[in-house]
Amino acid sequence: MNKYDSDIIKTLLLDEDFEDVSTPEEANFVLINTCSVREHAEKRAIGRLNSLKGLKNKKPEVIIGVLGCMAKELPDLINHPVVDFLAPPDSYRNLVKWIKAKKNGLIPEYKNEQYSNIFISPNNISSYLSITRGCNYFCSYCIVPYSRGYLRSRPPNEIIKEAENLVKNGVREITLLGQNINAYYYKGVDFPGILKKVAGIKEIERLNFLTSHPKDIPLSLFDVMAEHKNVTNYLHLPLQSASNRILMRMRRGYTIQDYMSLVNKGRKILPDLTLTTDILIGFPGEKDEDFKETIMAVKKIRFDQSYMFAYSERKSTLSALFNDNLEERIKNNRLRYLIEVQNEITEEKAHALKGKELEVLVVDKAKKGGKIGKSKNGKIIIVNGVAKIGSSYIVKINRINGWVPIGEIKKEV
Numbered sequence: 001m002n003k004y005d006s007d008i009i010k011t012l013l014l015d016e017d018f019e020d021v022s023t024p025e026e027a028n029f030v031l032i033n034t035c036s037v038r039e040h041a042e043k044r045a046i047g048r049l050n051s052l053k054g055l056k057n058k059k060p061e062v063i064i065g066v067l068g069c070m071a072k073e074l075p076d077l078i079n080h081p082v083v084d085f086l087a088p089p090d091s092y093r094n095l096v097k098w099i100k101a102k103k104n105g106l107i108p109e110y111k112n113e114q115y116s117n118i119f120i121s122p123n124n125i126s127s128y129l130s131i132t133r134g135c136n137y138f139c140s141y142c143i144v145p146y147s148r149g150y151l152r153s154r155p156p157n158e159i160i161k162e163a164e165n166l167v168k169n170g171v172r173e174i175t176l177l178g179q180n181i182n183a184y185y186y187k188g189v190d191f192p193g194i195l196k197k198v199a200g201i202k203e204i205e206r207l208n209f210l211t212s213h214p215k216d217i218p219l220s221l222f223d224v225m226a227e228h229k230n231v232t233n234y235l236h237l238p239l240q241s242a243s244n245r246i247l248m249r250m251r252r253g254y255t256i257q258d259y260m261s262l263v264n265k266g267r268k269i270l271p272d273l274t275l276t277t278d279i280l281i282g283f284p285g286e287k288d289e290d291f292k293e294t295i296m297a298v299k300k301i302r303f304d305q306s307y308m309f310a311y312s313e314r315k316s317t318l319s320a321l322f323n324d325n326l327e328e329r330i331k332n333n334r335l336r337y338l339i340e341v342q343n344e345i346t347e348e349k350a351h352a353l354k355g356k357e358l359e360v361l362v363v364d365k366a367k368k369g370g371k372i373g374k375s376k377n378g379k380i381i382i383v384n385g386v387a388k389i390g391s392s393y394i395v396k397i398n399r400i401n402g403w404v405p406i407g408e409i410k411k412e413v
C-alpha cells in the first residue's frame with residue numbers, strides 16, 4: 001500500500017514539474033514514506049531520519065517531510081531535528097502546496113480521500129492499483145484502522161479507468177490492493193464483482209489481489225478465479241494464529257476450523273492454488289499449547305510461504321492494554337522454530353517443481369542475472385536465456401537455488 005501511495009505522491013509532484021533525483025544530496029526536499037504496522041518498521045524510519053542529520057546541517061534549506069502512518073501516529077516526530085512537516089496518509093493532495101509554501105507542521109487530511117482521479121504513471125510492466133483504503137475491523141493488535149481510517153471503496157468506473165490507463169501504458173500485471181480487499185463494496189458491486197470486471201480487460205495478462213481476510217471470502221471468489229484465465233491462482237490469506245483462544249483475543253472473527261474449511265474449498269476449486277500467509281507469534285497470553293497448534297496447522301496446511309513476525313505492541317490498540325505480554329526470549333525462540341518449519345516446507349514445495357514446464361510472464365531483471373518471471377499461480381521463477389520483459393514463455397524448471405526455482409526457456413507463448 002505504501003508503494004502505491006508513493007506512486008500517487010510521485011504523480012502529484014511530477015504533474016507540478018518537480019523532478020525526481022537519485023540521492024538526498026541532490027534534492028531540495030526529501031520525503032520519507034513510513035509504516036507503523038510493526039515497531040521494527042518505525043525504528044528503521046527513525047534510523048533513516050537520523051542519517052539525514054548531516055545533510056540538514058550542511059544544507060538547512062532542504063525540506064524534510066515524514067509521510068504515511070508514522071506521521072499520523074507519532075505527532076512528536078515534528079520535534080525531530082531534521083523534520084519540517086508531517087503528512088499523514090490522506091493528506092497528500094495538500095503536499096505540493098505545503099512544499100511550495102515551505103510550511104512546517106502537520107498537513108491536514110481530507111475526509112473520504114480515495115485519490116480516485118489520480119492515475120499513476122507506471123514505470124514497469126507490473127503495477128499496483130488500490131481499490132479500497134482503510135479498514136473497519138479492529139483486530140486487537142492492529143494499528144491500521146487508527147492510522148488509515150475506516151474502509152472506503154473506490155467506484156468501479158474509476159478502478160476500470162485506472163486499469164485501462166495502466167494497460168495503455170504497457171502494464172501487463174496488475175495487483176489490486178486493499179487492507180481487507182474482500183470487504184470491497186460499492187453500490188451493489190462486491191469484491192468478486194469488481195475482480196470479474198477488471199479481469200474482463202483482456203490486455204491484463206496477470207491479475208492479483210492483496211490482502212484477503214478469511215472472514216470475508218465468499219466461495220464465489222474461487223469461481224471467479226477459476227473462470228478467468230488472467231486471474232492468478234494465488235491467495236494471500238493471513239492466518240495469524242491457529243489457536244482459537246488466541247484468534248478470539250486477536251478479534252479475528254474466525255476459528256481455525258473456518259480457516260481450514262476455506263482452504264480446502266479453495267484448493268478443491270483451484271488445485272494449483274499458491275497459498276501464502278501471515279503469522280503473528282508471541283501474542284500476549286500465547287501459551288506453549290497455542291503455539292503448538294499453530295505449528296501443527298502450518299504442517300497440515302503446508303503454505304507455499306509465510307510472512308512470520310513476533311508480536312510488537314502498538315500504541316492505541318486493544319492488545320496494548322493486555323498485561324500478559326511474553327518475554328522477548330520466548331517470542332524469538334518460537335519465531336525461530338516456526339521459520340525453520342516453514343522454510344522446510346517452502347523448500348520441499350520448490351523442489352517439487354523440478355522438471356515441470358510452466359507458463360511464465362517475465363516481469364523484471366533479476367539482480368544476480370537472468371530475469372524474474374511469474375507463473376500462472378504466482379510463483380516467482382528465475383528465467384535464464386534470452387527473455388523479453390512483458391513476454392510469456394514456457395519455462396522448464398531445471399534447478400532450485402535455496403527455494404527459488406530456476407528454469408530455461410522452451411518456447412515463447
Ligand code: SF4
Pocket residue numbers: 135136137138139142143144145179180213
Ligand atoms: S483486518 Fe487487517 S488491516 Fe484490518 S484491523 Fe485486522 S489486521 Fe488490521
